[in-house]
Amino acid sequence: MTANDTTPLPQLAAPPKPPVQPAPAKMTGRQRLIMVLLLTSSFTLAVDFSILNVALPRIGADIGFSLEHLQWIATSFALCAAGFTLFFGRVADLFGRKRLFIAGMALLGIGSLLGGLANDPGLLLAARLAQGLATAAVTPAAMSLLTTAFSEGPLRDKALGLNGSLMAAGFTAGAILGGLLTDLLSWRWAFFINIPVALFVLVFAPRLLTESARGSRTKLDVPGAVNVTLALLLLVFGLTTAGEKGWADLLAWGPLAAGLILFVVFFFVEKNTEHALVPVAILRRNNIAWGNVAGVLAFATETSLVFVLTLYLQQVLGYTPLGAGLAFAVLGIGTVVGGMIAPRLIGKLGNKNTIIAGLTVQAAATGALLFINADQVSLVIVLSATFVGGVANLAAIVGFMVTATTGLPDTEQGLATGLTTTSQQIGITMGIPVMSTIIAAALLRHGSSGAPSQVLGAVLPAIGVNAALCLAAALLVALFLRKPAPVAT
Missing domain, CATH: 1.20.1250.20 (MFS general substrate transporter like domains)
Structure with missing residues (x-):
């Protein structure tokens, strides 16, 4: 370089700054309240699956259920809870998750009140059917409200983790709680305990939850809904009967075979339906x-x-x-x-x-x-x-x-x-x-x-x-x- 050379000296590059790490996402106060509300309802529904199991002999003696028919107290609940879940999950998408969630919790409260006051087998079974339908409506609605309240990522994973742990704990807690209530008070409190939970949800849900955007489809696939609901009902009935009477019993394998046939029919119905209950694409x-x-x-x-x-x-x-x-x-x-x-x-x-x-x-x-x-x-x-x-x-x-x-x-x-x-x-x-x-x-x-x-x-x-x-x-x-x-x- 000469004395007259005016070429600027190269500037030393500044050391690169370390990339800014995004702060971990945190739940807002409203999200926490929503999670408490939804997880409380999910835990209560999980408890309902098992809370009456240890009390069945006492219930039979009190209201005149014969021993061979006691299983229908559990089976009637399971039939509705499993049979209508997929149907109500799609109803939630089309007509509003918040509406379905609140309606389901109201039905749970009514069914629980009827069950606690029941003095004959027919009314008790009607109460269990109502509780099963409430479970079928509330569970997918609450889950979808939970997943849409948190975007995909750590917060949703955390929310689903808490939901899963409480639901699983609810099955175990139901057996313990059922035994305690039956021994210390009465089996009727296994029903009554749901009423304050339902009231809590009905008071706070309208204020905390936001109604979901409805799906683009405005029609409900009625043939598909009837088909898959019947298939699930037959499947649950067949499985339950198999556990009680053995797989060789006609009431076990007959409904199972009919249910499987209906599932095949359901697949072809959905494949050729414009407003399918379960679009075949999602199953793929x-x-x-x-x-x-x-x-x-x-x-x-x-x-x-x-x-x-x-x-x-x-x-x-x-x-x-x-x-x-x-x-x-x-x-x-x-x-x-x-x-x-x-x-x-x-x-x-x-x-x-x-x-x-x-x-x-x-x-x-x-x-x-x-x-x-x-x-x-x-x-x-x-x-x-x-x-x-x-x-x-x-x-x-x-x-x-x-x-x-x-x-x-x-x-x-x-x-x-x-x-x-x-x-x-x-x-x-x-x-x-x-x-x-x-x-x-x-x-x-x-x-x-x-x-x-x-x-x-x-x-x-x-x-x-x-x-x-x-x-x-x-x-x-x-x-x-x-x-x-x-x-x-």
């Missing part, structure tokens, strides 16, 4: 299809394991119904923990790996139960395994819920949550008949006198099948579940 989405398969198996394995262990605790270890219910408090704690850690796992591992890890750990925990025997020390194995299995199961369930509601616009969230809720109901209903069949077959081979050793010999094969189903579900997810497509706009 990989995450919707395989996410719900994982959900069915996750719910089927855990709820049926509770049934199997209830027999073990009472018939082998000699616990009372209330004592057995209290033993499952550890499972309830595990499900709450699982719901709390699931969003973090999803953030680190992703939806798919969270489901796989959850189902695999659940399989290992269930497999550990193969070492139980008639010794009271086995209770330690039961408590440890159900806690670990509860954590893992809830992680898988939250992963399934996030997966099966991802990649869809808000106008189809009611349909997506209706599908997830239907998967939940089918899983809960399907698992117990399968385990019952395995136990019944083992008792026939080794004697059915009900001796503790015979019951233990029947329970262990059911536990083994349960663990195998968990592993099979994890394998299916690993092989077939893919990352969901972006949200449609």
